[in-house]
Amino acid sequence: MEKSDPEKKTWRSLLPWIIPVLLLCTWAGLSRSGLLPPYLFPHPSDVMQTGYSYIFHDPGDAPYAGRFVVDLWASSTRVGAGFLLATLVGLPLGMFSGRLAVVHGVLDHFVNGLRAVPGITWLPLVMVWFGIGTFTTVFLVALAAFFPVYLNAAAGARQIDPILLHAGAMLGVRKVKGVFTILLPAAMPHLVTGLRLGLGISWAYLVLGELTGVPNGLGAVIMDARMLGRVDMIVVGMILIAVVGRLSDRCLVGGLKLCFKSARRMR
Amino acid sequence: MFQKRQKNALKATSATTAAPAPGKDPASPFLEVVHLTKAFRVNGSVVTALSDVSFAAASGEMVCILGRSGCGKTTLLNIVAGFLSPTTGAVLVKHRAVLAPGPDRCVVFQQDALFPWLSVRENIAFGLRGRMKGKKERGLEVDRFLSLTGLGAFANYLPREISGGMKQRVALARVLVLRPAVLLMDEPFASLDVQTREEMQDLLVSLSEELRQTILFVTHDVDEAVRLADRILLMDRNPGRIREQIPVPLPRPRRGENTEFVFFRRKLREILRNS
Numbered sequence: 001m002e003k004s005d006p007e008k009k010t011w012r013s014l015l016p017w018i019i020p021v022l023l024l025c026t027w028a029g030l031s032r033s034g035l036l037p038p039y040l041f042p043h044p045s046d047v048m049q050t051g052y053s054y055i056f057h058d059p060g061d062a063p064y065a066g067r068f069v070v071d072l073w074a075s076s077t078r079v080g081a082g083f084l085l086a087t088l089v090g091l092p093l094g095m096f097s098g099r100l101a102v103v104h105g106v107l108d109h110f111v112n113g114l115r116a117v118p119g120i121t122w123l124p125l126v127m128v129w130f131g132i133g134t135f136t137t138v139f140l141v142a143l144a145a146f147f148p149v150y151l152n153a154a155a156g157a158r159q160i161d162p163i164l165l166h167a168g169a170m171l172g173v174r175k176v177k178g179v180f181t182i183l184l185p186a187a188m189p190h191l192v193t194g195l196r197l198g199l200g201i202s203w204a205y206l207v208l209g210e211l212t213g214v215p216n217g218l219g220a221v222i223m224d225a226r227m228l229g230r231v232d233m234i235v236v237g238m239i240l241i242a243v244v245g246r247l248s249d250r251c252l253v254g255g256l257k258l259c260f261k262s263a264r265r266m267r
Numbered sequence: 268m269f270q271k272r273q274k275n276a277l278k279a280t281s282a283t284t285a286a287p288a289p290g291k292d293p294a295s296p297f298l299e300v301v302h303l304t305k306a307f308r309v310n311g312s313v314v315t316a317l318s319d320v321s322f323a324a325a326s327g328e329m330v331c332i333l334g335r336s337g338c339g340k341t342t343l344l345n346i347v348a349g350f351l352s353p354t355t356g357a358v359l360v361k362h363r364a365v366l367a368p369g370p371d372r373c374v375v376f377q378q379d380a381l382f383p384w385l386s387v388r389e390n391i392a393f394g395l396r397g398r399m400k401g402k403k404e405r406g407l408e409v410d411r412f413l414s415l416t417g418l419g420a421f422a423n424y425l426p427r428e429i430s431g432g433m434k435q436r437v438a439l440a441r442v443l444v445l446r447p448a449v450l451l452m453d454e455p456f457a458s459l460d461v462q463t464r465e466e467m468q469d470l471l472v473s474l475s476e477e478l479r480q481t482i483l484f485v486t487h488d489v490d491e492a493v494r495l496a497d498r499i500l501l502m503d504r505n506p507g508r509i510r511e512q513i514p515v516p517l518p519r520p521r522r523g524e525n526t527e528f529v530f531f532r533r534k535l536r537e538i539l540r541n542s
């Protein structure tokens with residue numbers, strides 16, 4: 001056990017901020033020195049101003065002012081829906097494929113083949129199917145998130161120590177109940193990894209989906225800003241996606257720990 | 268005096284179909300293994316792991332299966348547990364054939380088989396869920412076995428936070444709490460240090476006496492067999508079969524420094540060497 005020295009603890013909690021602060025200082029220095037022309041990369045204070053207006057000002061005050069809440073809501077629902085779909089399909093399929101040789105035989109080549117197709121190549125086809133808008137984005141997100149969720153669930157289910165299953169059988173656990181009392185908790189570390197990777201990639205494909213020209217969303221704002229030459233707004237969008245993505249990851253892990261003992265007690 | 272003892276021991280050794288030890292109930296053979304044969308197919312050729320193994324254990328009896336590695340003793344245990352099915356023959360528990368694993372024949376494995384996401388208390392309570400209705404009743408039962416196995420202070424620890432010996436205590440408690448007809452133990456103390464192993468052996472003896480638990484104990488350790496067993500089944504390999512059944516009439520508690528113990532152990536070693 002490590003000692004929880006309070007002084008050490010505050011020091012530790014500062015660690016994650018070192019790289020952002022260093023980057024910010026370098027950025028500010030380069031901008032001030034004139035090495036970084038504003039039309040390529042704007043000064044941090046401009047970006048902060050745009051960001052502030054984007055988040056807190058009333059809509060109509062300036063271009064992009066006050067749109068954040070609407071965009072965030074639009075993007076989160078798309079990510080949420082796509083990720084949920086990927087989890088509902090990928091997690092059970094992965095677990096089955098990890099435990100049952102037949103399912104593995106049927107699925108494995110197909111899924112891995114499909115995985116080799118870059119997500120972006122789906123875009124034209126999906127646009128033909130669903131047109132421009134939410135459906136396309138959700139589909140792309142679900143497709144992208146499916147693979148890490150599926151693959152990690154399969155790996156997690158496959159490498160469960162058979163002795164735990166023997167122990168469960170002798171302690172009177174029947175097959176169906178065993179899925180929830182043994183398979184799921186025993187595979188939990190892998191499941192968590194898969195879900196986190198899946199959610200991370202969801203945000204990436206969200207932007208791809210929203211590039212198709214939906215009216216709102218964090219990705220849509222970035223694309224819109226590019227067309228208007230508002231580099232500061234592009235940077236604001238990128239930073240916000242980083243922050244929101246990180247927060248959603250924390251929420252995912254926190255939620256899993258809240259719901260599952262096995263996630264709480266993971267090493 | 269020594270002569271006399273030697274004679275007694277010899278007599279005991281020569282008895283192949285042993286009577287159950289005194290104090291045990293001979294009328295109810297809890298566990299019967301009848302003409303058991305197990306063959307595996309390895310790279311196209313058939314390997315006979317067990318050849319016509321038959322024996323019985325009475326209620327409350329501690330039977331040790333002693334043999335060198337590769338003699339099929341773990342295979343035998345796995346068949347009794349229901350993890351493997353025999354090629355021919357049958358295993359009967361209370362006259363009913365064994366077909367699948369079940370809580371009437373619980374195993375303490377050699378390696379760590381605790382559920383790592385459950386605390387000590389939850390591991391012990393695991394098999395009780397669905398068997399005992401009342402939550403309070405269940406809690407009391409778990410408490411009882413926590414204290415019987417000396418785990419009271421560790422109830423809320425996770426398996427990874429306790430030592431190997433403690434883990435085997437939990438493994439023992441989580442199956443004893445189910446009151447299995449037969450407790451199966453597969454070299455459960457083999458990976459423990461000497462002191463801990465002796466502690467665990469003493470614990471097992473006292474628990475088996477208190478709970479009148481029928482136990483089938485697999486080991487390759489002569490000392491362990493002599494220390495624990497009411498009766499020893501000596502196994503040969505190639506093919507695996509029971510060569511001899513040896514009752515152990517030594518009084519308890521059995522200590523390594525005891526003359527009778529030393530004599531008996533030497534005797535057993537000789538028999539093993541000649542195999």
